[in-house]
Every structure is written in C-alpha cells, then in structure tokens.
Amino acid sequence: NAGVTQTPKFRILKIGQSMTLQCTQDMNHNYMYWYRQDPGMGLKLIYYSVGAGITDKGEVPNGYNVSRSTTEDFPLRLELAAPSQTSVYFCASGRNQPQHFGDGTRLSIL
Amino acid sequence: DQQVKQNSPSLSVQEGRISILNCDYTNSMFDYFLWYKKYPAEGPTFLISISSIKDKNEDGRFTVFLNKSAKHLSLHIVPSQPGDSAVYFCAASAESSGAGSYQLTFGKGTKLSVIP
Structure with missing residues (x-):
C-alpha cells in the first residue's frame, strides 16, 4: 500500500540550479497538490491539479512549475533555485480535499 | 494576515485525560474545516x-466542534493516548466559493504531548 510517494527525501541545491521533485500516487485520485512548509508555519499551497492535463496556481506559485500528464504523477519543477525556496515540500492527493500526503522532500538551497 | 490561527503552540496532557486543541478563523467565507495530525x-x-452546516462531528476518540458565530473550532481527543503525541493542524476552505474550494488555509499547528 504505497499511497503517495515522493522522491527524493533530501536534496541540497546551489543557487540557480534546477530540479524536479517527483510525486506519484496509486489511489487513482483526481486531485493532487503541492505544499511547502517553512519552519514554524502551516502548509502553503503551491499548485494543485483536479485531473490529468489540468493544473492551477495556489497561494505561492512563483518560482515553480507543474505538469500532470497522467493521473498518477504530479512533478514539481524548480527552474532557478533561490534561498527562499529552502523548505519541506509535501505532495498530497485526495477525492477532493487533500487526504493522503507523502513523507516530504527536505530541500536546502545554498 | 493569518486567516486560520492556532494560538497555542504546544499542549501537554496526561494519558487518559481529554485533549482540547483550539482553532480560530477570520474569513467568514470558510465553510469546511479539517484537522490533520503530523508526526x-x-x-x-x-x-x-x-462542514459549516453541522456543529459537531465525531469519529471514535476524536470529536470536532464548530461555533460559527465565534469563528472557532476545537478538536477533542478522549481519552488521550501517548501515540496521539504529534503536531495537529487545523485547515479551512471556502467550498461554496467554487474556484477557491480546493485551497486549504492551514494554521501553524499545535504540538500535543501526551504524558504516560
């Protein structure tokens, strides 16, 4: 019972580098989400998707891009990493609101 | 401006007693509320x-109460167990507003410690 799987678990990037955070779910959920959590704060929505081929911006989308070519996968792309993007990133899925979360990717930009 | 506030960063409770976690919100458009636990x-x-059409929802040891006039909700855990020790997040959405219904606004969380 995999649920929501995120890779990698940890990553250190240099300023200006790019990377893709991977997220896969095996529950056939239409809705998928990307959140970031900064220390001592609640989760903030970056992007979400209501189905394959449909994505929309959340509260803090700047500096990120997403795609949803299949129901299972919802990768998050950082094009030009900045120190302000140091955070823990969570992917989630659900039948509407997020119900299942991955264990997170801890990303540091130095 | 925080629209969802969890004013207690931490809470300690003896095993077997009741844990009460509180959450206040300011946006009157919020009509659906969720609680999450995080280890x-x-x-x-x-x-x-x-949902805002109810004032109480129960699931086993967990009960959520909603007071719309006070814009306040609380999560009750009875009886508290050591495995309940975690950070609890309150979240809210404006379901009936359509476009924003999937955008949850989270509080900062309350760390619950259940002492054996």
Missing part, C-alpha cells in the same frame, strides 16, 4: 472534518 519526518495525516 516528525512524516507527512500530515487527515483526521476529521466538519
């Missing part, structure tokens, strides 16, 4: 939710 190094886990 260290793991993702949040959905616990329980409530």
